[in-house]
Amino acid sequence: MAMKVTYSCSATMQQDVACRVIMVSAQQWPDLALSLSPWSDDGMLSALMADGEFSAKSEQTLMLHAAGNPPRLMLVGLGDEDKITKRVYRAAASLAVQQLRQRQLSSWVFDLHLFCADTVVDVADCLFDGALLELYRFERYKSADPTAACSNAADIELCCAFGAIAVNVLPVLQQRLNQRQIVSTGVCLARDLVNEPSNVKTPIYLAQTAWQLAQDYQLTCTLLGPAELERQGFGALLAVAKGSICEPRLIVLEYKGAGDDSAPIALVGKGVTFDSGGISLKPGEGMDQMKMDMAGGAAVLATMSIIAQLQLPINVIGVVPAVENMPSGSATRPGDIVTSLSGQTIEILNTDAEGRLILADALAWVGKKSPAQIIDLATLTGACILALGHHTSAVLGNDDSLAQALCQAGEATGERLWQLPLFAEYAEQIKSQVADMKNIGGRPAGTITAAAFLQKFVGQTPWAHLDIAGTAWEEKGKPGQPSGATGFGVRLLVEYLQSR
Ligand code: BES
Ligand code: MN
Ligand code: ZN
DSSP, X not given: OOSEEEEEEXXXXXXXXXXXXXXXXXXXXXXXXXXXXXXXXXXXXXXXXXXXXXXXXXXXXXXXXXXXXXSEEEEEEEEOGGGOOHHHHHHHHHHHHHHHHHTTOOEEEEEOTTSOTTTHHHHHHHHHHHHXXXXXXXXXXXXXXXXXXXXXXXXXXXXXXXXXXXXXXXHHHHHHHHHXXXXXXXXXXXXXXXXXXXXXXXXXXXXXXXXXXXXXXXXXXXXXXXXXXXXXXXXXXXXXXXXSSSOOEEEEEEEEOSOTTSOOEEEEEOEEEEEOOTTSOOOSTXXXXXXXXXXXXXXHHHXXXXXXXXXXXXXXXXXXXXXXXXOSTTSXXXXXXEEOTTSOXXXXXXXXXXXXXXXXXXXXXXXXXXXXXXXXXXXXXXXXXXXXXXXXXXEEESXXXXXXXXXXXXXXXXXXXXXXOOOGGGGGGGOOSSSSEESOOOSTTHHHHHHHHHHTTTTTSOEEEEEOTTTSEESSOBTTBOSEEOOTTHHHHHHHHHHO
């Protein structure tokens, strides 16, 4: 984020800002319209209400000017009180920020006086979340255009204050907002990495990023290059990397927030910096989007940096197998058989099913660290988009309570997960005539057979796999999610780890 966001909490309404923003439910609106001086004084608000121009329906906004201070009022509808959820608050804040930006207003105050003391912190947290995620733009490669309404190249400093709140709540609110800014900055880091084009974002680039994060936040970083990967027997990972002139890296970040006797939670993220398909080349149309095939890895790196800043009392190990999948004279061919790190052999029938190959070795490697749980995130299958579209990610695994806990974390952060079954029968589809398994399972249940493949490398450790193929990238842009990388999974992982 090129933009700087400063924020403050205050028990009185901040005066020196461009706009006061009030989120109001349909039930609260009639009272507010009568009592919000100076705007209600000449009956303007009740007139607005009477002719139904603004009725506080959700996604409704209204900007008013007055001779008051602040000189503008923005009303944002929350709709029916009974239907208000965290999603509604986030979306309302995103919508408000969209409007403020279009008008090039760079300071505002969220007026919280309509919320009671026991919910106001959660509400403000959601509002800040929705606002910060909406503010993100990827503009590193755009020359500055000061007239562009949505540009942050113009270096505006956004000030966002939270006013009208009980004094005793202030320190709690301040702390929550501090945490929220750390998390949002992490989400935006993940977005930056995913949006970065693949001519810049090589496996080594990801490794250097991880190294820098380790310096900044006191993490331990270990990087394995081709020679070491060869020596240890990462046959599946190396088979994917072979076709590219970019060297692969296994990136490992370790965070220690608990004693040595506490088994770490392992996070594993797919880090294919570009997925051309390899010799099983993808069609040209839309291939550019495959720069996002390291979104799982980006989510893991970002999450590691966040939990280090939040100082969570747990041990976590993050692993990102980083490779580029390219066709060339040295590339893996369909039909090649390789020996994975686990010792199991794999018949590679389609070089475009590369994610599971690199994850197989990463999962086997981290399994040797005796983790308490393994959670992997990957833009793994197009089939997942067919099943769940772009609003929900799939979760699968060998431990239903872990899957359910992740679903809950996702519900809390607005990153929805839906569990797919992983019955033993699905593994039939990846049986090979000539090796221990093959890397494709045919058309039926492509997301499940991919997970069944991964399962062969996790053993008995409680494990969950998130297929984020449909949610890592947003084509058009929606509230809180500008077009491009979404940063999906970061907030969910942080929420899950915090809840432990
Ligand atoms: N990275 C892709 C999956 C993908 C597709 C992610 C679209 C995001 C958007 C993955 O490596 C892939 O190519 N999967 C193949 C597997 C198939 C060959 C068994 C697929 O889904 O077509
Ligand atoms: Mn692929
Ligand atoms: Zn891929």
